[in-house]
Amino acid sequence: MATKKRAAKKRSSKPAKKSAASSKRSAKSARSAKSARPARRGPRSAAQRVSGLLVMLPWIMQRQRVKISTMARQFNLSEAELVEDLQMAAVCGVPPYTPDALIDVYMDDGMVIAEVPLVFSRPLKLSTAELFAVSVMAQTALQLPGANKKGPLASALAKLAPLMPAGAETIKVQLPKTRFVKELLAAVETGERHEIEYFSPASLKRTTRTITPRKVFEDSGRWYVAADDHLSGEDRVFRVDRIEKLVGTQIFDQLREVRDDELPWFSESLQKVTLRVQKQARWIVESYPYVSRVDNKDGSVDLTMSITSKHWLGRLLLRAGNGVKVLKPVEYRQLASQTAQNVLSRYKKTA
Numbered sequence: 001m002a003t004k005k006r007a008a009k010k011r012s013s014k015p016a017k018k019s020a021a022s023s024k025r026s027a028k029s030a031r032s033a034k035s036a037r038p039a040r041r042g043p044r045s046a047a048q049r050v051s052g053l054l055v056m057l058p059w060i061m062q063r064q065r066v067k068i069s070t071m072a073r074q075f076n077l078s079e080a081e082l083v084e085d086l087q088m089a090a091v092c093g094v095p096p097y098t099p100d101a102l103i104d105v106y107m108d109d110g111m112v113i114a115e116v117p118l119v120f121s122r123p124l125k126l127s128t129a130e131l132f133a134v135s136v137m138a139q140t141a142l143q144l145p146g147a148n149k150k151g152p153l154a155s156a157l158a159k160l161a162p163l164m165p166a167g168a169e170t171i172k173v174q175l176p177k178t179r180f181v182k183e184l185l186a187a188v189e190t191g192e193r194h195e196i197e198y199f200s201p202a203s204l205k206r207t208t209r210t211i212t213p214r215k216v217f218e219d220s221g222r223w224y225v226a227a228d229d230h231l232s233g234e235d236r237v238f239r240v241d242r243i244e245k246l247v248g249t250q251i252f253d254q255l256r257e258v259r260d261d262e263l264p265w266f267s268e269s270l271q272k273v274t275l276r277v278q279k280q281a282r283w284i285v286e287s288y289p290y291v292s293r294v295d296n297k298d299g300s301v302d303l304t305m306s307i308t309s310k311h312w313l314g315r316l317l318l319r320a321g322n323g324v325k326v327l328k329p330v331e332y333r334q335l336a337s338q339t340a341q342n343v344l345s346r347y348k349k350t351a
Helices: 020-036 046-063 068-074 079-089 128-142 152-163 181-190 283-287 310-323 335-350
Strands: 065-067 104-108 111-115 192-200 205-219 222-229 234-239 243-252 271-277 292-295 301-307 324-328
Touching (some): 046 068, 046 079, 068 111, 079 104, 181 192, 181 243, 205 234, 234 310, 283 301, 301 310, 310 324, 310 335
Antiparallel strands (some): 192 243, 271 324, 292 301
C-alpha cells in the first residue's frame, strides 16, 4: 500500500469544497443514518471491512457515480463507515503503487465517484507457479460433485493447457469419492425425502430416520448435508460419510407437490402467514416470494407469504431474530421463542 496523492491524478477540475451548510447537512444525515441502524458490538474487524469492499468496489465501478447516502443504504452502513472504507480503498492497489496503479475512488459533493484504473483493465498475466496453481485448483473443482464438466471453468482450463510448462500436462488430480453426495445434491433440487441409516460415533448407535435435504456442502475435506430431520422434528446437519444407507422414499414436501401448478408458491394448499419485517431483516423480502406486501412509514414491511411447514417458519424466524414478528396467524406469534428454546434445550443435552 502507499498513500495516494491527489495531485498526481490528472483531473479536469479539483473537487469542490463543501459549504458550511452542506457540511452540516452531511453530518446530520450521517447521525440520522447511524441512529437508524442497530448498534454494533464494538468496531468492525479488518476482515469485515475488506470483504465488504470486495463487494462494494465492483458495484460502484459499474455505476461510476452514486450518492453517498444511496450507497450507504445499499450496503447497510452508516455514511461515516462508508467514507472510512472508501478512504481505505483509495490507498490500495498493485506495485509499484503509482497513482495509475491505485483504486480510483473518491468523494465529491455528496457523491462517490469511481473509475477503473488502467492496470485493472489490462489482460491478466500469470507466472508459471500461478498458472500451475490455477490449473490444479480448476481440475479439483471440476471433480467436485455437481460440477459442470462442460461449463466456463472447463473451457478456461482447456485454454490454459497450451500455456502449461512441459510435463505439467501429465499431472492429474484425483479426489477421494464420498458415497451419496450426488444423490443428496439431486434431492436438494427435487425436494425428495430419503430414508437413511446413520451411524453416530458419540453414541455408537445406528438410527433409521427420514430426512429432507436442504443443502449439501463441503468443509475441511468432509461432506455434510443440512436437512429437515423428521425423527427429531429439527433442522440437523449430517456427515455424509456416516450415512450407511440411503433410499429415496418418493415422498415430496408440500412445496414440491404443488410444483405442477402455474404458481406453486401461491397455491391455496399452502398456509399463509403475515410477518412484520423490520429494516435489518429486509433480506426476507428480497429472498422469498410473497403474496402481498405493505410498506409502512417507519420502513418496516408487512409481508404475506406462503410457508411449507411450521418447522420451516420457525427456522426463518430464528434467523431473523428481532427483525421479524408474526402478525397472523395468532398461534405462531410465540413460534420464534419456542424454536429458540428447543434449540437451546438441544445444546444443553449435549453439553
